Amino acid sequence: MNKNLPLSNIVVLDLTNVLSGPFATQILSDLGAEIIKVEKPNGDDSRKFGPFIKKRSSYFISLNRGKKSIVVDFNNEEDKKIFKKLLAISDVIIDNFKPGTLEKYGFSSSYLKKNFPLLIQTKISGFGETGPLKENPAYDMIVQAMGGIMSITGKDKNETYRVGSSIGDIVAGLYAVIGVLTQIIFRNQSKKGSRLDLSMLDCQVAILENAIARYSVEKKIPCPLGTDHPSITPFGAFKTLDGTLAIAIGNNKMFKDFCYSIKNEELHKKKKYENNAKRNKNLSDLRRDIEYQMKKKKTDYWCKVFVKNKIPHSKINNVKDVIKNKQVENRKMILDYNFNAINNLKISGNPLKFSFMNINDNVKKSPDLNENKSEILKKIK
Amino acid sequence: MNKNLPLSNIVVLDLTNVLSGPFATQILSDLGAEIIKVEKPNGDDSRKFGPFIKKRSSYFISLNRGKKSIVVDFNNEEDKKIFKKLLAISDVIIDNFKPGTLEKYGFSSSYLKKNFPLLIQTKISGFGETGPLKENPAYDMIVQAMGGIMSITGKDKNETYRVGSSIGDIVAGLYAVIGVLTQIIFRNQSKKGSRLDLSMLDCQVAILENAIARYSVEKKIPCPLGTDHPSITPFGAFKTLDGTLAIAIGNNKMFKDFCYSIKNEELHKKKKYENNAKRNKNLSDLRRDIEYQMKKKKTDYWCKVFVKNKIPHSKINNVKDVIKNKQVENRKMILDYNFNAINNLKISGNPLKFSFMNINDNVKKSPDLNENKSEILKKIK
Numbered sequence: 001m002n003k004n005l006p007l008s009n010i011v012v013l014d015l016t017n018v019l020s021g022p023f024a025t026q027i028l029s030d031l032g033a034e035i036i037k038v039e040k041p042n043g044d045d046s047r048k049f050g051p052f053i054k055k056r057s058s059y060f061i062s063l064n065r066g067k068k069s070i071v072v073d074f075n076n077e078e079d080k081k082i083f084k085k086l087l088a089i090s091d092v093i094i095d096n097f098k099p100g101t102l103e104k105y106g107f108s109s110s111y112l113k114k115n116f117p118l119l120i121q122t123k124i125s126g127f128g129e130t131g132p133l134k135e136n137p138a139y140d141m142i143v144q145a146m147g148g149i150m151s152i153t154g155k156d157k158n159e160t161y162r163v164g165s166s167i168g169d170i171v172a173g174l175y176a177v178i179g180v181l182t183q184i185i186f187r188n189q190s191k192k193g194s195r196l197d198l199s200m201l202d203c204q205v206a207i208l209e210n211a212i213a214r215y216s217v218e219k220k221i222p223c224p225l226g227t228d229h230p231s232i233t234p235f236g237a238f239k240t241l242d243g244t245l246a247i248a249i250g251n252n253k254m255f256k257d258f259c260y261s262i263k264n265e266e267l268h269k270k271k272k273y274e275n276n277a278k279r280n281k282n283l284s285d286l287r288r289d290i291e292y293q294m295k296k297k298k299t300d301y302w303c304k305v306f307v308k309n310k311i312p313h314s315k316i317n318n319v320k321d322v323i324k325n326k327q328v329e330n331r332k333m334i335l336d337y338n339f340n341a342i343n344n345l346k347i348s349g350n351p352l353k354f355s356f357m358n359i360n361d362n363v364k365k366s367p368d369l370n371e372n373k374s375e376i377l378k379k380i381k
Numbered sequence: 382m383n384k385n386l387p388l389s390n391i392v393v394l395d396l397t398n399v400l401s402g403p404f405a406t407q408i409l410s411d412l413g414a415e416i417i418k419v420e421k422p423n424g425d426d427s428r429k430f431g432p433f434i435k436k437r438s439s440y441f442i443s444l445n446r447g448k449k450s451i452v453v454d455f456n457n458e459e460d461k462k463i464f465k466k467l468l469a470i471s472d473v474i475i476d477n478f479k480p481g482t483l484e485k486y487g488f489s490s491s492y493l494k495k496n497f498p499l500l501i502q503t504k505i506s507g508f509g510e511t512g513p514l515k516e517n518p519a520y521d522m523i524v525q526a527m528g529g530i531m532s533i534t535g536k537d538k539n540e541t542y543r544v545g546s547s548i549g550d551i552v553a554g555l556y557a558v559i560g561v562l563t564q565i566i567f568r569n570q571s572k573k574g575s576r577l578d579l580s581m582l583d584c585q586v587a588i589l590e591n592a593i594a595r596y597s598v599e600k601k602i603p604c605p606l607g608t609d610h611p612s613i614t615p616f617g618a619f620k621t622l623d624g625t626l627a628i629a630i631g632n633n634k635m636f637k638d639f640c641y642s643i644k645n646e647e648l649h650k651k652k653k654y655e656n657n658a659k660r661n662k663n664l665s666d667l668r669r670d671i672e673y674q675m676k677k678k679k680t681d682y683w684c685k686v687f688v689k690n691k692i693p694h695s696k697i698n699n700v701k702d703v704i705k706n707k708q709v710e711n712r713k714m715i716l717d718y719n720f721n722a723i724n725n726l727k728i729s730g731n732p733l734k735f736s737f738m739n740i741n742d743n744v745k746k747s748p749d750l751n752e753n754k755s756e757i758l759k760k761i762k
Binding site for chain 2: 006007019027031045048049050051052053058059061062127128130131132133136137138139140141142143144145146147148149150151152153154155157159160161162163164165166167170171174175177178179181182183184185186188189190192194195196197198199201202203205206207208209210211212213214215216217218221222224225226227228229231232235236237246247248250251276277310312313314315316317318319320321322323325326327328330331333334344345346347348349350351352353354355356
C-alpha cells in the first residue's frame with residue numbers, strides 16, 4: 001500500500017457485485033484505499049462472465065485490480081462473526097444489493113449506526129430505498145430505458161439504441177465514489193459516520209444534460225439525432241469517400257475555417273448558415289452541402305487538412321484503434337495485466353493524474369475467490 | 382450557505398465554460414461549496430445556447446444553480462489584480478481551458494504553487510497536458526468518436542451513433558469532482574495543495590467497460606449490438622404488438638420465470654437456451670422466439686405480467702415520461718426553477734442523498750452575468 005496516497009488510511013468493506021460497485025471500489029483502490037472484497041460462496045457473478053483467459057474472467061479482472069477477496073456466507077454464524085469483526089476495522093461499507101438485503105442478514109442501518117458510529121455506509125441500488133419501485137430488480141438496461149438516455153440515442157424516435165457501454169452502472173459507480181469521498185470529508189469534520197442512498201435511476205436523470213430543460217421550455221419531446229447535437233451545428237459524423245469523420249465546430253470563426261478547409265468558402269457566407277442558430281435550423285441542408293464536398297476525398301486526406309487548419313475532428317475509432325492510439329498510449333490509459341500466467345491482457349488505466357501520484361503503469365492483481373482469507377483473518381485476530 | 386454541508390468551508394474559483402466544468406462545480410455547490418464563477422466579458426458560451434426562457438438560456442440555468450458570477454477580463458490589469466485577490470481567498474481553482482491558456486495570462490502552475498501553496502488546482506482539457514494531441518481543440522463529439530464509445534453504440538458496425546447526452550463532457554465532470562474531493566482529503570492530511578491534469582479522452586477510455594479486455598482476449602473488434610448486451614442474454618429491447626419493452630434477465634431462474642410469463646415455458650428447456658453463454662451465442666434465434674410471443678400483446682399488458690412475476694423490465698421512456706415518472710418524482714430528481722419571472726422550469730435534481738443532508742427541493746438561482754460582482758469584491762477588500 002502506498003502510504004502517500006490520499007486514501008491509504010481507509011479500509012473499504014466491499015460487498016458489491018458485477019459492475020457499478022466494483023467500478024467504484026477500483027477507483028477507491030487506485031486512490032490508495034484497502035479494498036476487502038466480501039464475496040458470496042460462489043463469488044462475484046462477473047467471475048462467470050466471458051471471455052475467459054487462463055480460466056479467469058477478463059471482465060472480472062478488469063474491474064477488481066488491487067482488491068483482496070474473502071468469502072463470507074451470511075447463512076453461516078461463524079462467517080457472520082467474522083463479518084462483524086471486519087466491520088470493526090473498516091471505515092467504509094459499500095454494497096449494491098437490492099434494498100433490504102443487508103437488513104435481512106441482521107445488518108440494518110440502525111444496527112450499523114449504533115455499533116459502528118464512525119462507519120461510512122454507501123448503498124447503490126436500482127431505484128433507491130424510497131418510492132414505489134424500491135423493491136424492484138434493476139439492471140443497467142432497465143435504468144437506461146427508464147431514465148431517458150435510450151430515447152435520445154440512435155437514429156430517430158423509432159430507432160433508439162442502448163449506449164454501448166453500461167452507462168447505467170458506470171455513472172452510478174462514479175457518483176458512489178463522489179459519495180464515499182464526501183462522507184470521508186464529512187467524518188473528518190464531524191467525527192460522525194453517515195449513509196448514502198444512491199439510485200442508478202436518479203443518476204441517469206442527472207446526466208440527461210439539457211434534455212429536461214429543453215423539453216420544459218419547448219414542449220417538444222427530445223429525439224435521437226443520429227450523430228448530431230441538439231444545439232450545436234455542425235457537430236456530428238460526416239461521410240467521406242471511404243468512411244466517416246466526426247467534426248465539431250464551436251463558433252463562427254471555426255466554421256469559416258472549416259468551409260475553407262472543405263473547399264467551399266461560399267458556404268459560410270450563406271444567410272442560412274451565418275450563425276449557429278441558423279445552421280442548427282438548417283442542419284439537413286448543411287449536412288448535404290458538407291457531405292457533397294467531403295465525399296470527394298478519403299478520410300485520411302481530410303484528417304491532414306483538418307490538422308493543418310485546427311478543425312476539431314476525429315475518426316470514429318473502434319476499440320482496436322483506441323488501444324493503439326498515440327495519445328491514449330502517452331497517457332498510460334491502456335495497461336498490461338500480467339498475473340497467473342496471463343500475459344499482456346489489456347485493461348484501462350486510471351484517468352486521475354494528480355501531481356502527488358506517479359502516472360502509474362504498475363497494475364495490481366485481481367484476486368481469485370477467497371485468495372486473501374488468511375491475510376484478512378490475521379487483521380481481525 | 383448551509384454550514385452543515387461537508388464543503389461549506391470550501392471556496393471554488395470556477396473558470397469553467399459550457400458543460401464539463403460547470404457540471405462538476407454544480408455538484409460541488411450541492412455539497413456546500415461556495416462557487417465563484419469567473420466569466421469572460423461576454424460570459425460563459427452556454428449563455429447563448431437555446432432554448433431561451435425570459436431571455437435567459439435554459440441550458441445555462443440547468444448547469445449553474447447556486448453559483449456567483451463575476452466578470453474578469455484577463456487583458457485588463459485591474460481585473461488581473463482582482464483575480465489574484467480571489468486566488469488568495471480560494472481553496473480550489475478549476476478550469477477547462479485548452480492547456481496553456483492560464484499560463485498565457487501569467488498564472489502558470491509554478492506561479493500558483495509558489496504563491497498559493499495550499500491551492501487545489503483541477504484542470505479539465507480534451508486530451509490532457511501531455512502527449513501529441515495536447516494542443517488540439519476538443520469537444521464532446523470528438524472524444525466520443527476518438528475514445529471508442531461511438532464504435533459500440535448503434536445498430537451495427539456500419540451504423541454507429543453519438544450517445545444522446547454529452548457523455549464525453551459529463552463523465553469528465555464526474556471525474557473532476559472525484560479529483561477535487563480527493564485533493565481536499567490530500568490537503569487535509571499533508572497541508573499541501575496539488576494539481577490534477579484531467580483529460581476528457583482518458584475518461585472515455587476508462588468507461589469502455591469490458592470492451593478493451595474482450596478485444597484483448599478474443600481479437601474481435603467490438604461492434605454496436607443495437608439494444609443488446611455483449612455478454613448477458615436476453616438483455617435488450619423487444620417488440621410488442623404496439624411498441625418496445627426493455628427486458629433484462631440476469632440468471633437462469635429469472636429466465637425460467639420470464640419464459641413462463643410470455644407463455645412459452647418450453648423455451649427455457651431448450652438446450653440452446655439452457656444457460657447464459659448458450660443464450661448469448663443463440664441470441665438471434667432467441668430474439669425471434671421472444672418477439673413471436675411478445676408481439677401478440679400490447680406493451681401495457683406485458684408490463685402488468687412482468688410486475689407480477691418480478692421480471693426486470695421498462696418501457697423506453699422519453700423525456701416527458703421521465704419527468705412524470707412516480708419514482709423520479711418520489712426521489713425529487715426533477716426540480717422546479719422559479720427566478721426572474723421564470724416559472725416551473727424543470728431541471729434535474731441531486732442524486733446524492735446523504736443522511737446528513739435533507740433531500741432538498743430548494744433550487745438556488747443561476748446568476749446573471751456579473752450579478753455578484755459587488756458582493757464578491759467585498760470579500761477581497
